[in-house]
Amino acid sequence: MDPRDVEYEPVSVKAVLAEMKDTAELLIDLSYSAVLHRSTDIAEEVLELEDRMDVLQLQARMSLLMAARTPDDAEALAPVLGVVGAAEKISDAAGDIAKIVLEDIGLPDAMRAALPEAVETVVRGTVAADSAYAGETLAAVNMETETGVRVIAIRRQGDWITNPDHETTLEAGDVVLLRGLEEGIATVYETATGTAYEPPEISESTIEDLERAVDSIVLMKNMSELAVDLAYGAVLFDSEGVAEEVAELEAEVDALESRFEAWTLRAASRVEDPISLRGLMHLAGATEVISDAALEISEGVLRGMDTHPVVAAAVEESDEIIVRLTVGAGSPLANATLGDKMVRTETGMRVIAVRRPDGGEWVVSPGPATKLTPGDVIIAKGTRAAAEQLSELAGEPQDYHD
Template sequence: MESNALDVVSIEILIATFTNPWETSELEGEERVEFKPIPAKDLLVEILSTSELMIDLAYASAIFNDEDLAQNVVELSEKVDRLCYQLAMIIALAARDKEDAETMLGLWVLASNSDKISDAATDVAYTVLRGFGIPRIASEAFEEVEERIGRYYVNEGSILIGRSPRELALEGKIGVDIIALKRGDEWVFNPLDVKMEPNDLVLARGDRESLSAFKSIASGELKEFRVPQLPPQIEEKVKTPEQKLGGMLADLIDLAKLSVDLAHSSFLYFNPDIAREVGKLELLVDLLHTDLELEAIRTGREMGIPEEKVLGLLRLALAAENITDAARSIAEVVLGGVRPHPIVEQVMRETADTVFMASIGRGSKVVGMSLSQLNMEEMGLKAIAVRRGDRWIYKPAPAFVLDEGDVVVVSGYKEGREKFEKMLLPGENEFKER
């Protein structure tokens, strides 16, 4: 009897961590949470994949002022809540003693903070749904982030027609990931096996060059899967107050995504060094967020930007900080000495994106090469951090030159990992500058 009572109390405590107080009565009135025997690994894969997808979808809804997409983000948040309830109950039932509790703690922290990330994405969606809108500079800011989101129609004659994202494997060919597809009035998320048709609206994720190539392919202009080289962007020497504010927002979004990648990496590899870097990032984001708030108030007053649009901008920035706070909480588990549950590695390898560490050994072909020479974006990969000796460099520049002994933390698509790791093997340098 004592064990059953403990299980009930544990379930109630765990469920409470996933529920906002003002949402409880609504949930109680509409839907009863019931236990379902779903494997914890499957639940965690779905929670991580959905919460990470929601970040991109939410900011996309803000870029394009798309209320339909924003509403879908809200519905995905409700899905994550339900998945977290199920995982909470499984954890409570599985923890029978102190050792079990310590083993399961990592799963709980990873899931609960993924739920917080989905909540932050939902806040962005509500900014759109409540009609606050965002200034033009906020939309332009997304032109400065490293990983962008584009929205493109599939035209008659495109080589995409009749083929699914899984068949096309665009991540490894041009570094683009199709994260959503709209056909008629219906959105399909992670449409891996959906064969594309004329007039489909596609949300794609990638860098500037990759998305430019995808746009040409979707329109029917480009008939092969390659990334044409674009002329370099010319940065304006003097930025207006609005452009400065947009750049600050872009930095916040980049750092928020980076913090999640690093937190997952620190957790997967049980690496306290990376975990400490997440803490530094969180502090940097706090400072940058404060600077942005002051700049937004000042710029809004001087430029006559409507108050509701300034508020919308501030909400987007706050969501980025909340995402970083959740990433820090994941990293703190590593610093607390709690090792990940064995299923965590399986989960990380089954999510859409992957995070892995690669060492540059003696005689590696890439020693002395810059990151830009590796053409990682064409494999759907990016270097999010490099450890050199005792020092970490995050968001290394394209001109960063690799050296023997460097450890590179890479984020991106699973399909590109094997190709990248082969590049690091000893041998003659065979790469050319782009």
């Protein structure tokens, strides 16, 4: 739909915000995957979704304007408009990343060598008529459990399904977006499409300054994505502590961009074709915009403004939910590391932050070596089924609100 054709109609703001969150996160995945695979197909899907986001943000803004009838309404809804605008910024940044591929701006192979370490593989394929998946629900094919690959979105006759669940049926002709490790991707892609999966070819750089620039941009990407996750968590749990971590991450991304620019300029004198570095500059700029957008999402919390219930409800209903759990004294997680219990592998949940007991310090982006203790508060992201598994491990019921 052309955004210029959108007219006001009553819509559920909660549903629109949930779809905007899902779409923004999907766009980040797809845009970097388009760069990694030099895939014009995936890049074009990004622009299609960017157009969809334009429509969603207009619908959300019109509904919010209609709802603001008093100064108190305006004060309560102002942070919601901030969340809408931030999701739109993420969408625009993802579109800019996709254009690196579509406009052949140029990107050194060193970038593609580094990205596989930073992202799970995302591929696009069309379900063949004779595929074993055609006509089956996601629950029936049990794809995620058996292969570790997840269908993150489906485009069917021009319409998007951005939150497919176990009841969603795959149909012949569906364009599916798959995310997971390459071993599983190869199996699922061939089963779905009937053709073999061909991983991207990569090569290493021998220019030290260029390697440093690439390392910086990969770190910027990881920090920006984490900032977005934490920002939604800050809004959901009305947590000023989490919002402050978002602000710290945004400041670090700014500092990394400055160092990235210096290393890229030094590398320009040593590469055969300096024009090939233009794509790196575009990628860094778009990544920095994503971190800025994360800060905008959490700005209301930082300013002491109460989170509007519609935003928390939208985050709850989105594709990948965010949960907060407390590690029980007798739980399997108590006094064990995340790696010991293989939390990511066994449950599919990604722990994005841990707060030590009694309002202690935050551990942002914990790794396999991070040890959990009784009373630790975990903020994690994943599917509802995965959240239930993690809840059982933690020995505490899931918590969506303060």
